[in-house]
Amino acid sequence: MPDVRRILLLAEVATHGSLTAAAEASGMTTSAASQQMSRLEAEAGQPLLVRLPRGIRLTDAGAALAERGRAIRRQLRAAQADLDAFARLDSGTLRLGSFPTASASLLPLALTRFSRKFPGTHTTVRAAMLAQLLDFLHTGEVELALLWEYDWRRVEDDQLSLTRLLDDPTVLVVPANSELLERAEVSLTALAGQSWIIRADNHPVAEVLRRSCRLAGFEPVIAYESHDYQEAQAMVAAGLGIALAPRLALTNRRNDVRLVPFGSDVPAPTRRILLARPEGREPTPAAAAMTTILQAVAAKFSEPDLRRNQLGTVHTR
Known part of the structure; x- marks a missing residue:
């Protein structure tokens, strides 16, 4: 030859x-x-x-x-x-993985910035729960994936490179006319007599509620099991109960509910938002560019002014 x-x-x-x-x-x-x-x-x-x-x-x-x-x-x-x-990112495809909360908060802004800067690169997003996102990363179906973890449920995988994007604190969701809004912050131990809206199907936030209430010394009384955060907000607005939720899950907050920070007596768990890619595999130029954009977007969501806007106005009477 x-x-x-x-x-x-x-x-x-x-x-x-x-x-x-x-x-x-x-x-x-x-x-x-x-x-x-x-x-x-x-x-x-x-x-x-x-x-x-x-x-x-x-x-x-x-x-x-x-x-x-x-x-x-x-x-x-x-x-x-x-x-x-x-x-130059004039062509090609970037394959992303995400979970619903991130897809409704961080990701849209990141996708908009990416498409404006690199219009020649096509982007696809696979939305899934945590276990399936990990599978997508291992099989190469996605190059990057947004993940989440709590202290008791860490993402520990030596085949992945993990970047911490931001901390996503748990907040209390109450009706717009709730008496709890008279307080600058709410003690979890003071909520023992409340009815709660919980996420159904063993959702991680349901575990957050149960763990938090047990640390505060009581078992929560469940009034309703919702299947998404919009449904949970609607039930809170209707006065059926109050709810816990990660702050990012309430980026699109109803105008008839308010978000209240917790006091420090029993700190509500904070969720960490991670960006993952396969370990030992050099990121493509598109993946590297999106990583930079997601870090910038995460920093914006961590700004104090934005957090105050998401929490909404605390009314006093």
């Missing part, structure tokens, strides 16, 4: 019409180019060049092989152009 680099050199000889010019174009001496052509002829098993007093002439076999070399050169240049386009 002829060496591809020598075939490319033969294409240069055919293009320039002499070994000397081909050698100069290829960054080698004429002697080295002549040796490479002799080796190529040995590999081909037949003459490829006829050396004339003034220049060279290709044999039929040499001309055919030189044309293949030109085709290879075009393909290599096209391949380099593809790589350059991916590096």
